[in-house]
Amino acid sequence: MTRTPTIADVARLAGVGKGTASRAISGNGAVSPETLARVREAVAALNFRPSNAARALSTKRTGMVGIYVHDFAGDFFGPILQAVDGELRGANRHMVAANGCGLGVGAGPDDGDARQRALDGIRFLIERECDGVLVVSNALSSEDLDMLWSEKAPLVVLNQTSPSKPEHCFSTDHELAGRLAAHALLQQGHRELACISGLHTAPDNALRMAGFHAELAQHGVIIPPSHQREGQFSFDGGHAAAQALLAQGLDFSALFCANDTMAMAAIACLGKAGVKVPDQLSVLGFDDSVLARYTTPALSTVRVPSVDMAANGCRFLLNLCYGLTLPVQREFPPEVVWRDSVRPGPHANESTPAVQVKMARKRSPTFKA
Amino acid sequence: MTRTPTIADVARLAGVGKGTASRAISGNGAVSPETLARVREAVAALNFRPSNAARALSTKRTGMVGIYVHDFAGDFFGPILQAVDGELRGANRHMVAANGCGLGVGAGPDDGDARQRALDGIRFLIERECDGVLVVSNALSSEDLDMLWSEKAPLVVLNQTSPSKPEHCFSTDHELAGRLAAHALLQQGHRELACISGLHTAPDNALRMAGFHAELAQHGVIIPPSHQREGQFSFDGGHAAAQALLAQGLDFSALFCANDTMAMAAIACLGKAGVKVPDQLSVLGFDDSVLARYTTPALSTVRVPSVDMAANGCRFLLNLCYGLTLPVQREFPPEVVWRDSVRPGPHANESTPAVQVKMARKRSPTFKA
DNA sequence: CTGAAAGCGCTTACAG
DNA sequence: CTGAAAGCGCTTACAG
Numbered sequence: 001m002t003r004t005p006t007i008a009d010v011a012r013l014a015g016v017g018k019g020t021a022s023r024a025i026s027g028n029g030a031v032s033p034e035t036l037a038r039v040r041e042a043v044a045a046l047n048f049r050p051s052n053a054a055r056a057l058s059t060k061r062t063g064m065v066g067i068y069v070h071d072f073a074g075d076f077f078g079p080i081l082q083a084v085d086g087e088l089r090g091a092n093r094h095m096v097a098a099n100g101c102g103l104g105v106g107a108g109p110d111d112g113d114a115r116q117r118a119l120d121g122i123r124f125l126i127e128r129e130c131d132g133v134l135v136v137s138n139a140l141s142s143e144d145l146d147m148l149w150s151e152k153a154p155l156v157v158l159n160q161t162s163p164s165k166p167e168h169c170f171s172t173d174h175e176l177a178g179r180l181a182a183h184a185l186l187q188q189g190h191r192e193l194a195c196i197s198g199l200h201t202a203p204d205n206a207l208r209m210a211g212f213h214a215e216l217a218q219h220g221v222i223i224p225p226s227h228q229r230e231g232q233f234s235f236d237g238g239h240a241a242a243q244a245l246l247a248q249g250l251d252f253s254a255l256f257c258a259n260d261t262m263a264m265a266a267i268a269c270l271g272k273a274g275v276k277v278p279d280q281l282s283v284l285g286f287d288d289s290v291l292a293r294y295t296t297p298a299l300s301t302v303r304v305p306s307v308d309m310a311a312n313g314c315r316f317l318l319n320l321c322y323g324l325t326l327p328v329q330r331e332f333p334p335e336v337v338w339r340d341s342v343r344p345g346p347h348a349n350e351s352t353p354a355v356q357v358k359m360a361r362k363r364s365p366t367f368k369a
Numbered sequence: 370m371t372r373t374p375t376i377a378d379v380a381r382l383a384g385v386g387k388g389t390a391s392r393a394i395s396g397n398g399a400v401s402p403e404t405l406a407r408v409r410e411a412v413a414a415l416n417f418r419p420s421n422a423a424r425a426l427s428t429k430r431t432g433m434v435g436i437y438v439h440d441f442a443g444d445f446f447g448p449i450l451q452a453v454d455g456e457l458r459g460a461n462r463h464m465v466a467a468n469g470c471g472l473g474v475g476a477g478p479d480d481g482d483a484r485q486r487a488l489d490g491i492r493f494l495i496e497r498e499c500d501g502v503l504v505v506s507n508a509l510s511s512e513d514l515d516m517l518w519s520e521k522a523p524l525v526v527l528n529q530t531s532p533s534k535p536e537h538c539f540s541t542d543h544e545l546a547g548r549l550a551a552h553a554l555l556q557q558g559h560r561e562l563a564c565i566s567g568l569h570t571a572p573d574n575a576l577r578m579a580g581f582h583a584e585l586a587q588h589g590v591i592i593p594p595s596h597q598r599e600g601q602f603s604f605d606g607g608h609a610a611a612q613a614l615l616a617q618g619l620d621f622s623a624l625f626c627a628n629d630t631m632a633m634a635a636i637a638c639l640g641k642a643g644v645k646v647p648d649q650l651s652v653l654g655f656d657d658s659v660l661a662r663y664t665t666p667a668l669s670t671v672r673v674p675s676v677d678m679a680a681n682g683c684r685f686l687l688n689l690c691y692g693l694t695l696p697v698q699r700e701f702p703p704e705v706v707w708r709d710s711v712r713p714g715p716h717a718n719e720s721t722p723a724v725q726v727k728m729a730r731k732r733s734p735t736f737k738a
Numbered sequence: 739c740t741g742a743a744a745g746c747g748c749t750t751a752c753a754g
Numbered sequence: 755c756t757g758a759a760a761g762c763g764c765t766t767a768c769a770g
Contacts, residue, residue: 004521006747017757022749029750032755052498053431054747056422057762064465072450073659078442082470085441089467094497096433096465098458101451128463129421152373235663264663271665272709290442294604294633296640296665340641375763386741391765398766401739423763426746 005046014042025050056129063093065317066125066133066153068118070100075261075289077136080158080310084134087314091324098125100137114139114201119148126153132321134158134313138202156317158310160203170313170330172304174204177334178211181256181284181302184336186219189348190254190282194227196241196266198258205233205258208286212256227252231262238262242269250275253345254282260289263299267341271296278343288337298339305332374415383411394419425498432462434686435494435502435522437487439469444630444658446505449527449679453503456683460693467494469506483508483570488517495522501690503527503683507571525686527679529572539682539699541673543573546703547580550625550653550671553705555588558717559623559651563596565610565635567627574602574627577655581625596621600631607631611638619644622714623651629658632668636710640665647712657706666709674701 011021016035023029024039025048031039042048056062067084069077085095100117118137125133135148136158145162148155154168161169185193195212198205216222229244231237238257242265245255257263263285267277277283277297285292288303308329315326380390385404392398393408394417400408411417425431436453438446454464469486487506494502504517505527514531517524523537530538554562564581567574585591598613600606607626611634614624626632632654636646646652646666654661657672677698684695 007749008747018748019750019758020756023756026749030755035755049496051426051747053422053425054762055749057420057426057747057764058749060762062422072441072454073444073447075442075444078447081441081466082468085466085468086470089493094465094467094493096463097450097454098463099451099454101455124458124463127418127421235659239663268663268665268667272667290604291660294608294637296637298637298641376765377763387764388742388766389740392740395765399739404739420763423746424765426748426763427765429746 005048007048007050009046010039010042010048013046014038061131061322062129064096064128064130065093065314065321066096066098066122066128066130068098068100068121068125068133068135068137070114070118070137070139072097072099072101075291076259076287076306079290079307080136083307083310084314087311087318091318091322091326093131093318093322096125096128096130098122100139115141115144119144122148122155123151126151132156132317134310134317136160136310138199138204154317154320156313156320158313159306168316170309170316170332171204172306172309172332172334174207174304175211175214177286177302177304178208178213179215180211180334180336181208181286182212182215182219184300184302184342185254185256185282185284185345186216186221188254188282188342188344189350190345191221191347192252193221193223193254193256194229194245194252195223195256196229196231196238196245196258196262198231198233198262200230202233208258231257231265233259233261235261235265238265239269242266243273246270246273246275250281252281254284254342256284256286258286260285260287260292260295260299260301263301263341264291264295267295267297267299278341282342282345284342292337292339295341297341300337300339300342302334302336304334308332374417376417376419378415379408379411379417382415383407430500430691431498433465433497433499434462434683434690435465435467435491435497435499437467437469437490437494437502437504437506439483439487439506439508441466441468441470444660445628445656445675448659448676449505452676452679453683456680456687460687460691460695462500462687462691465494465497465499467491469508484510484513488513491517491524492520495520501525501686503679503686505529505679507568507573523686523689525682525689527682528675537685539678539685539701540573541675541678541701541703543576543673544580544583546655546671546673547577547582548584549580549703549705550577550655551581551584551588553669553671553711554623554625554651554653554714555585555590557623557651557711557713558719559714560590560716561621562590562592562623562625563598563614563621564592564625565598565600565607565614565627565631567600567602567631569599571602577627600626600634602628602630604630604634607634608638611635612642615639615642615644619650621650623653623711625653625655627655629654629656629661629664629668629670632670632710633660633664636664636666636668647710651711651714653711661706661708664710669706669708669711671703671705673703677701 011018024031088095098121118139132154142162156168161171197209229241231241285299285301288301292299292301309332312328316328380387393400457464467490487508501523511531525537530540566578598610600610654668654670657670661668661670678701681697685697
């Protein structure tokens with residue numbers, strides 16, 4: 001017969017009941033050693049693979065967990081997907097991914113609003129019967145998350161926190177990270193600054209920039225509105241923002257970009273305009289993505305451990321969905337990494353202002369695993 | 370009741386049989402307009418969503434198609450995943466992705482061999498009951514593909530061709546693309562060259578480099594072995610290769626890199642070493658990935674329409690698996706795109722050699738859609 | 739056009 | 755420890 005074998009075939013060949021075969025194969029329920037061996041033999045002989053659909057129907061678990069990201073391209077998401085897929089396969093589950101961009105042939109990345117696309121993408125995953133879903137989006141409010149948390153699939157959010165379910169959120173301290181960025185620039189003697197922020201609607205961006213400006217203000221430096229631009233976290237946006245900044249004249253010695261993608265584009269723009277980085281202008285990135293080591297010059301940046309964050313969030317979800325007890329960790333401290341794009345600035349010889357960055361560090365509360 | 374509604378609930382509420390409700394909901398089979406309306410109402414009232422698991426069990430289709438890529442990160446794969454996901458969602462199917470890197474927590478990208486990981490990843494997708502699978506790998510031989518094609522799920526391969534099932538392969542003409550690269554450099558007056566190839570085991574790399582060298586040879590230029598390095602298509606590899614090249618002295622005027630990732634890393638390496646691109650050295654990339662516009666200087670490169678390729682391959686698979694008739698196209702001509710990293714070389718004033726690149730262009734045979 | 743019934747391939751109480 | 759039976763929620767011949 002050419003038909004794919006079912007568990008009934010296995011049972012028959014092994015000379016046992018279907019129930020026993022099932023228990024032997026799935027490992028749920030006791031079977032005698034001899035029976036187990038016979039069933040195993042039959043499985044091997046027939047090259048039997050249990051049907052996931054049938055299993056899903058009777059157990060009400062599909063073994064798949066979904067992940068929603070805004071976008072599959074980009075240096076930020078790739079490594080996260082990689083990490084999640086790794087964890088899942090390690091746990092013998094699998095990943096189904098959705099993103100907020102592709103919704104049919106004609107849809108470009110920008111039609112419809114990002115929030116609705118995120119909601120749709122996540123619901124798609126839930127309707128497809130994922131046992132749990134991971135979301136990394138910056139278009140969702142706390143209320144949106146609350147709504148999502150009331151649906152049937154367990155959901156953990158990455159790169160964002162929410163007061164209502166802090167234990168389901170895995171994020172770095174973006175505010176602290178922003179302070180670290182400010183501190184880095186100040187410490188190098190820069191006080192005339194410009195910055196390119198990400199999407200103004202994104203919570204991580206808001207926290208990051210708030211921390212950045214707060215730390216600056218604490219040391220008496222403020223950035224005039226004309227020197228604050230928004231670059232939507234994209235290459236194009238970063239490039240345009242840098243261009244606009246440049247058009248006003250180069251009366252600042254350092255530029256902070258809210259992610260490495262924009263920093264790379266800014267450097268490209270600067271290069272084209274003939275301004276040397278870091279000789280004439282220092283630029284500091286954010287994320288420490290794969291790009292950062294290989295821009296020209298190599299990017300100094302503040303690193304956030306996004307891969308760890310994703311891996312741990314995923315393990316937490318796995319524990320939640322399948323009753324596992326994988327180790328999960330909740331601290332993902334940002335840190336600045338120095339490469340070649342930031343040089344000492346005009347105020348480098350003044351006494352470095354004392355910084356209280358460390359104060360801002362707070363231990364996160366302990367949760368039941 | 371808080372139980373999720375089943376089709377039986379819908380049927381009861383609509384006052385019809387389960388079979389009728391099923392026909393009305395799925396659209397398979399005729400139903401009278403009135404019945405249809407009543408069923409629709411019931412569906413809406415109960416917020417009914419059919420169970421995919423149950424459907425899969427009876428129809429033997431899961432509605433998911435798998436895609437295997439070596440790696441989720443990287444500027445090449447991201448846009449491909451994006452395109453495939455878009456096509457699939459447009460067709461109301463969904464994507465499950467696997468990659469060759471993550472196989473459990475401890476596994477790094479380099480343990481085990483790439484071929485085995487590709488085979489495992491693809492089988493994983495098949496066992497998970499994907500209705501079809503898309504593969505983009507450069508670690509598989511024609512024999513491997515033949516073996517895979519004998520398994521149950523229809524499989525289409527991207528970025529590679531195979532003689533046994535050409536209609537199931539969607540690729541650009543890598544050999545021609547390599548010729549184009551050579552032509553571009555020659556035409557700009559470069560005759561002393563160096564190159565960084567990708568993985569030597571990868572078919573696309575082999576074709577590309579063969580075309581490159583063949584075209585060069587046709588015009589009397591050959592690259593000494595010392596000036597040919599291998600960079601595994603990665604940032605790190607490209608950087609190391611550039612470093613090795615530089616260590617030998619700068620006796621060449623242009624460098625060809627077999628992908629943009631390596632080109633970006635090479636530029637970074639060059640920059641660190643104080644050699645100016647393109648003033649002292651021209652560099653030509655390959656792919657025209659998202660990075661190419663934003664390196665410093667912006668990268669001249671040969672573009673391969675990988676997104677089109679992925680989208681069309683996916684549509685072909687969709688047609689195959691679900692009997693659809695989506696339009697599919699099979700020509701993905703490479704072309705060189707000029708930006709700022711290549712400048713006229715020392716032989717720019719000599720008569721440009723006549724190039725026969727166009728000859729190499731061949732129409733692909735026509736297949737039944 | 740419609741309903742009743744069988745079946746898809748597993749798992750899981752329930753008896754023994 | 756094991757078998758027989760019912761059930762998971764759909765779809766699809768089969769009659770009518």
